[in-house]
Amino acid sequence: xxxxxxxxxxxxxxxxxxxxxxxxxxxxxxxxxxxxxxxxxxxxxxxxxxxxxxxxxxxxxxxxxxxxxxxxxxxxxxxxxxxxxxxxxxxxxxxxxxxxxxxxxxxxxxxxxxxxxxxxxxxxxxxxxxxxxxxxxxxxxxxxxxxxxxxxxxxxxxxxxxxxxxxxxxxxxxxxxxxxxxxxxxxxxxxxxxxxxxxxxxxxxxxxxxxxxxxxxxxxxxxxxxxxxxxxxxxxxxxxxxxxxxxxxxxxxxxxxxxxxxxxxxxxxxxxxxxxxxxxxxxxxxxxxxxxxxxxxxxxxxxxxxxxxxxxxxxxxxxxxxxxxxxxxxxxxxxxxxxxxxxxxxxxxxxxxxxxxxxxxxxxxxxxxxxxxxxxxxxxxxxx
Amino acid sequence: xxxxxxxxxxxxxxxxxxxxxxxxxxxxxxxxxxxxxxxxxxxxxxxxxxxxxxxxxxxxxxxxxxxxxxxxxxxxxxxxxxxxxxxxxxxxxxxxxxxxxxxxxxxxxxxxxxxxxxxxxxxxxxxxxxxxxxxxxxxxxxxxxxxxxxxxxxxxxxxxxxxxxxxxxxxxxxxxxxxxxxxxxxxxxxxxxxxxxxxxxxxxxxxxxxxxxxxxxxxxxxxxxxxxxxxxxxxxxxxxxxxxxxxxxxxxxxxxxxxxxxxxxxxxxxxxxxxxxxxxxxxxxxxxxxxxxxxxxxxxxxxxxxxxxxxxxxxxxxxxxxxxxxxxxxxxxxxxxxxxxxxxxxxx
Amino acid sequence: xxxxxxxxxxxxxxxxxxxxxxxxxxxxxxxxxxxxxxxxxxxxxxxxxxxxxxxxxxxxxxxxxxxxxxxxxxxxxxxxxxxxxxxxxxxxxxxxxxxxxxxxxxxxxxxxxxxxxxxxxxxxxxxxxx
Numbered sequence: 001x002x003x004x005x006x007x008x009x010x011x012x013x014x015x016x017x018x019x020x021x022x023x024x025x026x027x028x029x030x031x032x033x034x035x036x037x038x039x040x041x042x043x044x045x046x047x048x049x050x051x052x053x054x055x056x057x058x059x060x061x062x063x064x065x066x067x068x069x070x071x072x073x074x075x076x077x078x079x080x081x082x083x084x085x086x087x088x089x090x091x092x093x094x095x096x097x098x099x100x101x102x103x104x105x106x107x108x109x110x111x112x113x114x115x116x117x118x119x120x121x122x123x124x125x126x127x128x129x130x131x132x133x134x135x136x137x138x139x140x141x142x143x144x145x146x147x148x149x150x151x152x153x154x155x156x157x158x159x160x161x162x163x164x165x166x167x168x169x170x171x172x173x174x175x176x177x178x179x180x181x182x183x184x185x186x187x188x189x190x191x192x193x194x195x196x197x198x199x200x201x202x203x204x205x206x207x208x209x210x211x212x213x214x215x216x217x218x219x220x221x222x223x224x225x226x227x228x229x230x231x232x233x234x235x236x237x238x239x240x241x242x243x244x245x246x247x248x249x250x251x252x253x254x255x256x257x258x259x260x261x262x263x264x265x266x267x268x269x270x271x272x273x274x275x276x277x278x279x280x281x282x283x284x285x286x287x288x289x290x291x292x293x294x295x296x297x298x299x300x301x302x303x304x305x306x307x308x309x310x311x312x313x314x315x316x317x318x319x320x321x322x323x324x325x326x327x328x329x330x331x332x333x334x335x336x337x338x339x340x341x342x343x344x345x346x347x348x349x350x351x352x353x354x355x356x357x358x359x360x361x362x363x364x365x366x367x368x369x370x371x372x373x374x375x376x377x378x379x380x381x382x383x384x
Numbered sequence: 385x386x387x388x389x390x391x392x393x394x395x396x397x398x399x400x401x402x403x404x405x406x407x408x409x410x411x412x413x414x415x416x417x418x419x420x421x422x423x424x425x426x427x428x429x430x431x432x433x434x435x436x437x438x439x440x441x442x443x444x445x446x447x448x449x450x451x452x453x454x455x456x457x458x459x460x461x462x463x464x465x466x467x468x469x470x471x472x473x474x475x476x477x478x479x480x481x482x483x484x485x486x487x488x489x490x491x492x493x494x495x496x497x498x499x500x501x502x503x504x505x506x507x508x509x510x511x512x513x514x515x516x517x518x519x520x521x522x523x524x525x526x527x528x529x530x531x532x533x534x535x536x537x538x539x540x541x542x543x544x545x546x547x548x549x550x551x552x553x554x555x556x557x558x559x560x561x562x563x564x565x566x567x568x569x570x571x572x573x574x575x576x577x578x579x580x581x582x583x584x585x586x587x588x589x590x591x592x593x594x595x596x597x598x599x600x601x602x603x604x605x606x607x608x609x610x611x612x613x614x615x616x617x618x619x620x621x622x623x624x625x626x627x628x629x630x631x632x633x634x635x636x637x638x639x640x641x642x643x644x645x646x647x648x649x650x651x652x653x654x655x656x657x658x659x660x661x662x663x664x665x666x667x668x669x670x671x672x673x674x675x676x677x678x679x680x681x682x683x684x685x686x687x688x689x690x691x692x693x694x695x696x697x698x699x700x701x702x703x704x705x706x707x708x709x710x711x712x713x714x715x716x717x718x719x720x721x722x723x724x725x726x727x728x729x730x731x732x
Numbered sequence: 733x734x735x736x737x738x739x740x741x742x743x744x745x746x747x748x749x750x751x752x753x754x755x756x757x758x759x760x761x762x763x764x765x766x767x768x769x770x771x772x773x774x775x776x777x778x779x780x781x782x783x784x785x786x787x788x789x790x791x792x793x794x795x796x797x798x799x800x801x802x803x804x805x806x807x808x809x810x811x812x813x814x815x816x817x818x819x820x821x822x823x824x825x826x827x828x829x830x831x832x833x834x835x836x837x838x839x840x841x842x843x844x845x846x847x848x849x850x851x852x853x854x855x856x857x858x859x860x861x862x
Contacts, residue, residue, distance in 0.1 A: 118795075119796075119797055119798040119801065120798070122795065122796070122797045123797045123798060126797060130820075131734075132734070132738075132742055132763070133762075133763065133820060134820050135797075136734065136742075136746075136844060136845075136854070136856065137808060137820060137821050137822055137844060137856070137858075138793060138796060138797070138800040138803070138806060138808060138822060138844075138845070139793075139808055139820065140793055140795065140796065140797060142793070142795065143791050143793045143808055146791035146793075147789040147790060147791050147808070147809070147810060148789070149791075150789045150790060150791060150833065151788065151789040151833070154789070154833045195794075196792075196794050197794055197795045198791045198792065198793045198794060198795070199791050199792040199794070199828075200791075201791075243769070245820065246810065246820070247810045247818040247819060247820045248769075248818065252788070252789060252810070397825055429824065429825075430802060430803055430843075431803070431822075431824065431842040431843040431844070431858065432842065432843065433843055433853075435843075435853075435855065436840075436841050436842050436843055436855065439841040440840060440841055443841075467853055468853070476747075476855060479743060479747055479748075480747040480748065480841055480855075482748055712825070714825075723802070730802075
């Protein structure tokens with residue numbers, strides 16, 4: 001297996017992009033990555049997208065996107081793993097380069113979510129759950145995560161305020177990110193007063209509906225010196241699955257798939273969690289970030305709430321989590337998120353993160369998950 | 385000899401008071417309360433309908449009967465609010481109880497006596513030896529038009545009876561039906577609410593058919609009112625059952641245990657059947673019970689049951705009717721009631 | 733919204749809570765499956781889930797998908813049934829303030845949704861306080 005590097009990244013401002021269609025959003029973003037890398041061709045594309053079919057009635061992205069990028073007949077694959085489609089695309093692209101199958105691979109993620117009503121979007125997102133035994137009964141994603149929160153609060157004493165602190169921290173970071181959907185600060189009080197979505201989660205505990213895309217260019221590490229920017233290596237990739245239904249989990253407050261995927265990625269990278277300087281994790285809901293910090297080993301089991309309260313995961317904390325603003329402030333165009341996490345890590349490791357730069361960032365980790373943890377993708381990145 | 389081997393009741397927990405309805409329509413609550421002896425009625429939640437109530441009532445009947453549902457040969461549901469116009473309630477019920485596929489199913493309709501219709505046919509099949517066990521349910525979630533007199537009483541509930549030859553809880557001694565063609569209360573297809581003939585629904589309809597059936601069955605059985613411990617009449621309001629009882633020579637105390645309407649409302653096909661479950665709940669071995677239903681259109685079914693020793697073993701195996709009526713009540717405001725009953729027009 | 737055939741296929745589970753018990757390790761699969769997730773064995777005997785259990789977590793959904801909009805807000809929960817099987821369903825006939833982890837519930841047959849006023853009605857199980 002060859003070592004793999006990222007030589008270019010691209011991301012445009014995320015939000016409700018009324019004027020832009022899915023194909024336009026993707027093409028603009030992919031072009032940025034290609035220009036950032038300075039490559040003159042790509043050998044293949046892997047794109048993560050959760051549900052272009054339900055959101056815009058479009059499948060066959062594997063033909064559409066290379067077409068609109070002006071790159072037919074380049075081979076392309078669209079991968080899906082619900083909200084971890086982006087992370088999965090990164091892994092598949094990584095495997096394609098590491099195996100020697102392709103040299104220059106464009107990995108992208110895209111989601112166009114605002115062409116449907118809120119109810120239709122809720123339904124589409126709900127397809128990440130067990131349709132016949134969760135969705136059938138009226139469960140929604142906020143509902144499923146709310147149940148995780150209730151159990152976490154009951155078992156571990158996590159408080160409502162600690163959940164709010166996750167959102168406040170991520171908005172603090174996001175206010176420094178010009179590409180974020182919501183680049184402004186919020187307060188704990190503001191979170192606690194916002195409207196209930198699924199008790200105890202309020203609207204400010206939830207990542208938003210967003211249009212957006214992200215893209216990176218991969219190549220074999222040995223080739224990376226040819227291009228413009230300092231390369232960043234992907235040193236570890238791990239993936240694990242768990243039951244689709246929350247009720248089937250052994251412990252509904254613990255995200256086992258993230259724990260296992262992280263172990264694999266760190267093992268491949270030959271690193272421990274303490275070696276990592278920054279983390280981009282999947283805060284689809286505030287409680288998710290709390291559970292993920294435990295599953296990664298940043299906080300002890302049950303102590304994720306205390307960790308955020310004590311500032312452990314703040315931008316200047318020991319384990320900065322979501323310097324980009326996370327899904328909460330940056331936005332969550334579902335299929336794009338996993339790739340955007342990589343974009344942020346690369347920028348941080350290159351020293352290009354501006355006001356939200358983590359000092360002396362040499363190693364980063366991304367964690368992307370699908371559904372309530374039915375799938376998890378973890379990648380480890382190191383500056384050259 | 386055949387009869388009831390198990391019985392069960394189901395009443396939703398929501399209620400709305402007469403005063404709450406009256407204040408919206410500017411009506412005089414006391415006259416409904418005093419004149420019709422109505423206080424409050426049951427209201428189904430949006431996730432309850434004739435089928436769901438029939439399933440739960442039937443499960444309770446099965447608990448009391450202690451039989452294997454696969455041995456049920458007939459499943460009949462009588463209602464005037466079947467959820468589908470075409471697709472039987474009985475098949476969902478039979479499937480939920482695990483009585484399928486070896487079973488005959490039919491839905492019955494005869495205004496408020498569809499429940500006793502189902503009982504009549506199920507009992508007859510058992511008596512004829514055509515099935516081992518027959519299930520009959522009377523269930524309704526009927527509606528009264530907003531502001532109409534019927535809105536104060538149209539309620540929801542279900543009663544289920546399993547018939548067989550053994551083990552009997554109440555032997556069926558006699559049956560009799562009295563039927564004429566009578567346009568006292570009706571609903572045309574595609575109409576949302578029924579219509580009725582006002583005072584025409586009284587003497588020539590309710591009273592004539594109930595007295596016709598009661599006198600007919602007592603003549604057939606050579607019995608008189610004082611031979612019965614209890615009598616249950618269809619209960620469209622609180623006054624009519626006492627009035628017809630008096631006309632026939634029954635005493636108030638015979639009627640009272642099965643008289644649920646003032647707190648329950650008129651559960652239509654469930655009305656006299658629920659009066660019967662409530663009466664069975666408090667009956668003793670040897671008690672004689674007369675039940676006379678009434679369905680507009682019109683007709684009355686009458687049954688005479690004699691309670692067996694087995695009532696002592698089974699009555700506590702499932703919730704009692706008055707327990708369901710008096711406990712866990714959730715009072716609704718008119719707006720929520722109207723929302724639940726889909727009386728509010730939403731965007732298409 | 734399940735299509736008629738998708739709804740019908742799950743009726744034994746929706747109406748009667750039919751499950752499969754692994755003949756090898758005793759794990760109860762609901763819904764029944766081909767492969768035991770615990771031991772990988774492929775032989776099952778038919779069984780039915782217990783009628784009662786206790787709530788292990790719950791929430792109140794206030795922003796609902798289309799077909800549940802009229803019922804909002806509604807409570808949902810995961811209950812561990814008395815035979816160890818964990819089930820997800822709505823919790824009804826219970827004031828929200830009374831929802832508690834550990835409360836006992838039993839199964840009741842209710843209407844779950846409908847495919848509009850002219851479509852198929854979907855029935856299934858919900859939890860009610862015991």
